[in-house]
Amino acid sequence: MLILALSCVAALLVIAALAVALGRAASATPIVYAASLAASLVLLVGALVRLVADPGQVSTLTLPIGLPGLGAHFRLDALAAFFLVVTNLGGSAASLYALGYGRHETAPRRVLPFFAAYLAGMNLVVLADDAFTFLLTWEFMSLTSWALVVAHHDEPGNARAGYIYLVMASFGTLALLLAFGLLAGPAGAYAFDAMRTAHPEPAVAAIALLLVLIGAGSKAGVVPLHVWLPLAHPAAPSHVSALMSGVMTKVAVYGFVRIVFDLIGDPPWWTSIIVLAFAGLTTVLGVLYALMQHDLKRLLAYHTVENIGIIYIGLGLAIAFQQNGIAWAAALALTAALFHVLNHSLFKSLLFFGAGAVLSATHERDMERLGGLIHRMPHTAVAFLIGCAAISALPPLNGFVSEWLTFQAILVSPQLPQWGLKLMVPAVGALLALSAALAATCFVKAFGITFLGRPRTRAAEAAQEVDRISLAVMFAFALLCFLAGVLPGVIIDRLGPVVHGLVGEMLPPQSGLAWLSIVPIAAGRSSYNGMILLIFLASSATLTAIFIHRFATRATRRSAIWDCGYPRLSPATEYTSSSFAMPIRRVFGSTVFAVREKLDMPGPGETRAAHFQVKVFDPAWRYAYGPLARAATKIADRLNPLQFLTIRRYLTLTFSALIVLLIVVAAWR
């Protein structure tokens, strides 16, 4: 299977080269996407078979490429197989979607080669088994996705998004490099196998964990390292946005899980407090920022930040439980996190595909210029609605199951002995509860403003339903959201071996339980049954409909909108995205966003139009990156004279630097 996976990855790289060779040929787009689809599907099926049939098996392979003497190590275990499934499910869906969507691409030569290479990069990260290969493929993944972000570099803002992405990606890789340096120890054992057996000291383990939190977190979008994400994800073509938000953030989560749970093994318990603090912050701030957006794709990208927060809450809890020896609870928290990884990759990809459909039908991303699309694009609307309901954690869909599991993990945490955790966990629980409610608001807004109401512009009025391939992909993912919601036991059982490999315990098998319900701890404690709930909902809705049709009149009349008797409504009177979010902005605005509202009202008798302007700031920019950038510029200015020295002075400088370093080394010893 590992050899098959690597051959598929090689095939993807060949496809990338082929895309370059095909150049301007009109057939390049379908060929590249079809070939990527085939490769991803083979990988998906292979990984699924491995995960279902033989999850315990570990296969390794060393290829004589890369660093001399080290070679490139690859390894396929249960964890890698699960993330291969997530990656290639998203990858094959994006490839298939692009068979339809990619036809509208204006610059396919800037997209096609990098698309296939990007897929290869993500798969390689999951398979890598030594630090060098991991970092190299991680960087490869970053660079290819950067190329896709700047594919439309002539659109305003995209070049800046690409620049910020590049800076943040390099910063993250640097943190990972340092973490691996610490874990490899003085002997420089860069193979993961050596790190697994090394058992670093607590202090080293803690620092390495924090570095990984920064390194992988900057790729996943943990606040305050999220700033690149809402700029870069929407800038790429929509199928790539789906991959970046739905899949690449999960590869980053994979990096965290692999290094923290597998390589470090035993980080001190207090590191979990730091992880939980950042996770809680990420969850609430992510959804609050998402609510403030009126660019559909940017809203989705900001909302990814929230979901990453939910995943990290599960991971933080898992560390806390594991270090306190409560392995079954660690298994519960980790299962919740991994389940949410799968769920988020499903509904976020679906929503980005929907946003792409809206974009290609109307050429608009700004929700304030859309509206009424449910009439023009009825099928896209249904799929998008299911995605919105799933991501808002509404039962009986899948988003609810993983949030429910996370809540269950929080509810067993009074068993944790440390006071720091006893105070941290309920706070995180409160933040999670807050974000769950805000997410529903966010997606009522996203769906309501975009698809409901009346069209606000000509473009929205003239929208046409998208092609069948795109629709098929969206409906397939909507179906998967449903299935994962009503049959969660199947997925929890597949996650069992993955979790067992990391924390040494797993949830009790679920699929044998009566009525297909899930019971994560004990039957008396908590249980959930999406299937029964769905049957209940469907049957009571049907009963109501039968009752209504039997006893009530069916007379229906179409008439003009009433609206308290106000005639001739212009679409300009509709609630917009900003007005919908206004109450939330008022409530959280002054503290979280530093909102500035400016009203320019003409005096009596003046005929000019009134102007109202709202500025919402991301405090991460204001308090972290702004000062940082200013300081960097200032230092650079100060150091500028160094560029204009004579050769004599340069030599003196070099020599004194050498002396200082030697003194440092001497003092160190």
Next chain:
Amino acid sequence: MALILDLLWQAMQMLLVVAVAPLLLGVTRKVKARLLRRRGPPLLQPYSDLWKLLHKEAVLATNASWLYRTAPYVIFAATWVAAALVPTYATGLLFSWSADLIAIVALIGTGRFALALAGMDVGTSFGGIGASREMLIASLAEPAMLLVVFTVALLAGTTQLSSIAAQMIDTPVGLRVSLALALFAFVFVAIAENGRIPIDNPATHLELTMVHEAMVLEYSGRHLAMIEAAAAVRLVLYCSLLACLFFPFGMATGDKTLAAVSLGLSSYLAKMLTFAVLLPIGETLVAKMRVFRYPVFLGGAFAAAALAVFLQFVSRGF
């Protein structure tokens, strides 16, 4: 045979919550009217109102979509199922384990999601304002509600309502600080979620103060009947939750003998009647708040519930 009997008990609960819902509304209206020295409508008026609405022609706006027509069914079904999963007269019904308290809160969320979307479907500013404010209230009330759930779940060691009620009856935990805080928060949340004074006024059609009524302004006929019925069932749902979590006495916990069930039923109805009398008394004592005071009201509930959860984490004794 046992299975059929179990199914019957479950069906009885489903019918019970729908059957008493308009009556509960009728009682609150009557009491409120008497407090305001009016005579008030007859107790059974809500039933006739619903029946009349069912037989009126439904007028749809020209641009109403399928979502507008299906949403009432979804809203009613979600609220009904959520209400039917709350133990009323007995614990341990056939399907009581299929959704726990967290799932019930989320189910209420499903209904609200559909309602807010339905309000935005036609594209009027009233629909928008209603949906926006409803979601604001929900964003503040739902987390408080979840924290109440946490408190109760931590006390009882389970999130299943049936087990919580059974445990509270069998081994009473006595008076607890955290339970008192949770009760306080729950009442605030229930008032907000049901659109009662001081958050929203169910009797108003004054343009800028309405929330729920603004959302359903365009609805008429059978669709409106279903939404009104869902609102009534939601009131029953919150009252049953209040009874089940904080005043579970009288419920049939063991075998469903005729005596136990009739005791459970009569105590349930007595509790509902008490709440239906207390609610309008509270409503007449306070004035409606303006919209941007909501965060203070619900923030108080959130803080109280969060404190209760903290106390539970700190010590089992609170």
